[in-house]
Amino acid sequence: MSGEPRAGLTGWERALERFQRTLLGHVFPREPVELLDALRRECDSNVVRCSENRILAPNAYDIELDPEIHEELAGADGKVGMLLTDRLARHGERNGYEWAGPLAVHITRAESVPNGRYRVAGRVMPHVRADGFAPVTE
Incomplete structure (x- = not known):
């Protein structure tokens, strides 16, 4: 998020989002906030x-982290991945996105990333059958 007001959000929602970003910045190191953005x-x-009423978003996101940052974030007991998945789900909900399947954020260690810290890539999760998400009837 670039700090500029986003369309469709009320003043209260923008204030809550700013508070959330500030809180995340204090609870976690700088990288999770950058990763979320x-x-x-x-x-x-x-x-x-x-x-007109359907916007489809990729459902699988891979985050490759520099080894030092990966080590630092690993100390958060694996909660960073859950936190990022939750925040991305909220972002999608606010924007009316429909996920291409179950939303997942995978964090891995990489020896070489372009900006020296992380790389983020989104895609539609392969090998997911639509009927696999059909409701179970008994």
């Missing part, structure tokens, strides 16, 4: 407008 950008840039 990168996830949102990746999501927004890869949505597909299928119709």
Whole structure:
């Protein structure tokens, strides 16, 4: 998020989002906030407008981290991945996105990333059958 007001949010929602970003910045190191912004950008840039009322977003996101940052975030007991998935789900909900399947954020260690800290890539999870998500009837 770039700090500029986003369309569709009320003043209260923007204030709550600023509070949330500030809180995240104090609870976690700087990188998760940057990662969340990168996830949102990746999501927004890869949505597909299928119709006037349907916007499809990729559901699988891979975050590759520099080894030092990966080690630092690993100390958060694996909660960073859950936190980022939750925040990305909220972002999608606010924007009316429909996920291409179950939303997942995978964090891995990488020896080489372009900006020296992380790389984020979104995609539609392969090998997911639509009937696998059909409601179970008994």
